[in-house]
Amino acid sequence: MVSLNKNILRAILILSYIMVIAFILSGVSALFSYLNTGADRSTMLHTEIQNVEQYQPKLTWQPLQNEGRPMDEENLKALENDYLDAWYVKQMAYKTNTTAGIKDYYTDNARKNLYDFITLNKAKNITVEATTLHHNPTLEFFSEDGQLAILTDRHVVEYKHLFKAKQLVLETTETSTYKIVLLLEDGFWRIRHMVKEENAQYNFEKARISTDSLNIKGINYYPQATPWDMFGDQFSTEILSKDFKIIKNAGLNAIRIFIPYEDFGKANVRPEKLHKLKQTLDIAQAEALNVVVTLFDFYGDYSVMDWTLNQRHAETIVSAFKDHKAIIAWDIKNEPNLDFESRGKANVMAWLDQMIHLVKSIDTVRPVTIGWSNAESAPLLMDKVDFISFHYYEDLEQFEAAVKTLKSKVPSKPLVLQEFGLTSYSGFWKPFGASEEDQANYHKKIQELIAINNLQFMSWTLYDFTYIPKEVVGRLPWRKNAQKHFGFIDKNGTKKEAFNYITHE
Amino acid sequence: MPNKYTYLFLLGLMFLSSFALLQKQEPGNYEYLSKTTEFEVGTPIVLKFSAPNSEKPLLYCSNSYGATLIAPVLTSGALTYTIPENMNKKIGILNWELRSDFSTNSGSLTLNPKAEVGNMETYIGPPSIEAGGTDYTMLVIIPTDSLDNPVPNNTLVTETHQFLASEEANSIYTNNFIAFKNLYSKKESGRLLVASECLGIHSKEFTINVAAAIPTDFSISATRPHAYADGNQITTFTTSILKDEHNNVVNDGTFVTFFITNQDKHILKTTGTTIDGVAQAKIIHPDHEAQWEIKAYVEGMSESPSIALTYQQVINDFEVAFSDKNRTINVGPLQSFMGQMIPDGLHVTLHIYKDKTLVNSIVKTSFNGYVHFNLNPAIYTSGHYNFSIETAGKSKEFNTKKLW
Numbered sequence: 001m002v003s004l005n006k007n008i009l010r011a012i013l014i015l016s017y018i019m020v021i022a023f024i025l026s027g028v029s030a031l032f033s034y035l036n037t038g039a040d041r042s043t044m045l046h047t048e049i050q051n052v053e054q055y056q057p058k059l060t061w062q063p064l065q066n067e068g069r070p071m072d073e074e075n076l077k078a079l080e081n082d083y084l085d086a087w088y089v090k091q092m093a094y095k096t097n098t099t100a101g102i103k104d105y106y107t108d109n110a111r112k113n114l115y116d117f118i119t120l121n122k123a124k125n126i127t128v129e130a131t132t133l134h135h136n137p138t139l140e141f142f143s144e145d146g147q148l149a150i151l152t153d154r155h156v157v158e159y160k161h162l163f164k165a166k167q168l169v170l171e172t173t174e175t176s177t178y179k180i181v182l183l184l185e186d187g188f189w190r191i192r193h194m195v196k197e198e199n200a201q202y203n204f205e206k207a208r209i210s211t212d213s214l215n216i217k218g219i220n221y222y223p224q225a226t227p228w229d230m231f232g233d234q235f236s237t238e239i240l241s242k243d244f245k246i247i248k249n250a251g252l253n254a255i256r257i258f259i260p261y262e263d264f265g266k267a268n269v270r271p272e273k274l275h276k277l278k279q280t281l282d283i284a285q286a287e288a289l290n291v292v293v294t295l296f297d298f299y300g301d302y303s304v305m306d307w308t309l310n311q312r313h314a315e316t317i318v319s320a321f322k323d324h325k326a327i328i329a330w331d332i333k334n335e336p337n338l339d340f341e342s343r344g345k346a347n348v349m350a351w352l353d354q355m356i357h358l359v360k361s362i363d364t365v366r367p368v369t370i371g372w373s374n375a376e377s378a379p380l381l382m383d384k385v386d387f388i389s390f391h392y393y394e395d396l397e398q399f400e401a402a403v404k405t406l407k408s409k410v411p412s413k414p415l416v417l418q419e420f421g422l423t424s425y426s427g428f429w430k431p432f433g434a435s436e437e438d439q440a441n442y443h444k445k446i447q448e449l450i451a452i453n454n455l456q457f458m459s460w461t462l463y464d465f466t467y468i469p470k471e472v473v474g475r476l477p478w479r480k481n482a483q484k485h486f487g488f489i490d491k492n493g494t495k496k497e498a499f500n501y502i503t504h505e
Numbered sequence: 506m507p508n509k510y511t512y513l514f515l516l517g518l519m520f521l522s523s524f525a526l527l528q529k530q531e532p533g534n535y536e537y538l539s540k541t542t543e544f545e546v547g548t549p550i551v552l553k554f555s556a557p558n559s560e561k562p563l564l565y566c567s568n569s570y571g572a573t574l575i576a577p578v579l580t581s582g583a584l585t586y587t588i589p590e591n592m593n594k595k596i597g598i599l600n601w602e603l604r605s606d607f608s609t610n611s612g613s614l615t616l617n618p619k620a621e622v623g624n625m626e627t628y629i630g631p632p633s634i635e636a637g638g639t640d641y642t643m644l645v646i647i648p649t650d651s652l653d654n655p656v657p658n659n660t661l662v663t664e665t666h667q668f669l670a671s672e673e674a675n676s677i678y679t680n681n682f683i684a685f686k687n688l689y690s691k692k693e694s695g696r697l698l699v700a701s702e703c704l705g706i707h708s709k710e711f712t713i714n715v716a717a718a719i720p721t722d723f724s725i726s727a728t729r730p731h732a733y734a735d736g737n738q739i740t741t742f743t744t745s746i747l748k749d750e751h752n753n754v755v756n757d758g759t760f761v762t763f764f765i766t767n768q769d770k771h772i773l774k775t776t777g778t779t780i781d782g783v784a785q786a787k788i789i790h791p792d793h794e795a796q797w798e799i800k801a802y803v804e805g806m807s808e809s810p811s812i813a814l815t816y817q818q819v820i821n822d823f824e825v826a827f828s829d830k831n832r833t834i835n836v837g838p839l840q841s842f843m844g845q846m847i848p849d850g851l852h853v854t855l856h857i858y859k860d861k862t863l864v865n866s867i868v869k870t871s872f873n874g875y876v877h878f879n880l881n882p883a884i885y886t887s888g889h890y891n892f893s894i895e896t897a898g899k900s901k902e903f904n905t906k907k908l909w
Contacts, residue, residue, distance in 0.1 A: 069643075090571075114570055116570075117570060121573055124576075126574050141685070148645055148683075169563055169565070172602065174567075181655070193654075196597040201611070
């Protein structure tokens, strides 16, 4: 017994010795690796370029007729960059009530004015989220030594959200004219004086776009192999031609496609993506299909500081294709009402409002709509859109009532049932799901209802898919699997029963 | 039953309070009572509205630099909003908006600068200009009031400047917050002193350097201790005084390059910078007879006519003695123009040929008038060699010398 105890004691001693050593070693190595961090030689020269454009409001220089030294492109570009950065740091400062970055873009005297505001708003628990959407600067003066410039920035469109104790108090869009003195200090153009000379409420002029000829009988389209990634590496014009023929031959006249925001390059839209979109539209035109282009797919930020970037994105796409014959309408955003809770209804609504205005200002011919996810949300912004789009995945029994309510709220604008469908999935994750027959009955029924209620429609969707990205419905298998079986054509390319009821004529 | 009354009383209270709540919700217009719309900066601004109920809506107001929300004070049926001090200090438009559920009131105030100048920021540049009347510097003045606001358009600013004997004053008027004037140079170079004044406030003194314009063509001369090509003395080139077309001496440090072309069309170069308009450059004499053509340039601006110099040969002949199995070669005495030993440092080159191919060239410099070459038997094995010895442009050949 004694020897056993001794052995136990020995074992404990040895073990504890090993543990102490291990602990000390790990401590020393942690310290060593800590002291080595930041010693990466590649960072020594600061060769990495970190130039991300955060703020890109539309800026149009008025013709250069300034006093003093003639302005050149280089200097004007530098001035423009720093001027916009000055606005950006100001917006960020007022949003967060911190002073970061102000020193770089405002001179000693001017920055005091901003600091005063920050102190005041911080004390009162006020935050201002603001952005500018339009700048029209005129260069008034450029000094002979190139160190001083004066601008008049006319009709700056400013959008502001003011919060008190995190509660939205006021939302306003103003146009103001500023006169600004800038000095070149330490290689930065810094604001020295800034004086608001004019101010007015900004009113969107609403151009009425005719929707009388609108007669959409269509379908939401994604290629079978690449759903939610239509313009990726596997983009193929042959597949599109083949699919568009099927849609055309089925008696439909329109498709709805989606432009993913990040995939297209955000504010700086990638030319190769635009080219693929053009090819798609050309093929649609060749098949005499009309296209509803849905912008901002997979985008969900809406924050005021993001607006200028969103607007450059939309501007590039809309101005590139505003003359394309295939496009019948612009859909600003798919199901934005689903973001009300997470992003704030006011924010999302304001974003949509501005975006409608932007798209309309570029394309004055085509109607604009928003793809609301249900009939209840569809009357939102009804004065701004040209026709109303809503999705319906609920019980067909309630459908007529929902349409009736919607019609009573929006009597004067065409209604498009922009998404509807039934999954024919029934399996392990959903043992009592609908069969292909149920799906066919569903489409038969809803086409009757569409005909009765004189609606235009776009069904969901042409194909059953085999792969659903997690961004679409999340990772849950019962959702993913359901989403795979909404098609009129199954994964082997065979037409399902529902295909017979793809339209009602 | 006192209980019953208590309940009744409570019920009554509830009813009354709901009535009060209802009354609070009653729509009402906030009538704007203040009438003044123009203020001088620094004066307290209070906006007054009639209060139709006891609500206290926040007032939005925004000026040149930012926006905020102001809480009111409710006194005897009127809402008063005091504009924060930092906002009444800055000129420009101050717009406000009062929104309730039922009405929106909005308006704007204009804040004007104080009728005074508190400070003048003066910018002048470029700080150095060229004489001659075509180049100019620009004076930019931003007068501001004591609260750092730019003054109104058409405020008089007096600009004064002094140059040599002249003193001038000009009246200029502000536009776009600034007053500016181009100050042209005169024919003379010198220092231009500039100052300005606005509403009794004076600026500092600013100095502009008016430098001479580019030099016109000039002449050069050479001085040397003697005309012999001894490879030892130094020739100095000197320019005339470099001046611009208005007779201003060019800036010190103007760079002059002297190009020397010898009889073989080879080019030597020496340079100097001006002091009081004169540049000097030096070069050592050649060690053999030479004819030099010298021309000077201020590159891209002006040049001199060329001058010629001749250097006479000093060593016409020299002796060569072979000894020690012909492995020691003594050259000398090398004598200069008066028979004196040539100063140390004259180059003597020995070319060694074997079977008509060059084996080696050895360069040595003279010491006390002599040069000694030693041919190492380990390198130069026994046999017949040809030698050629060059110095001071002369050469001597020794064929089929036997080394053993």
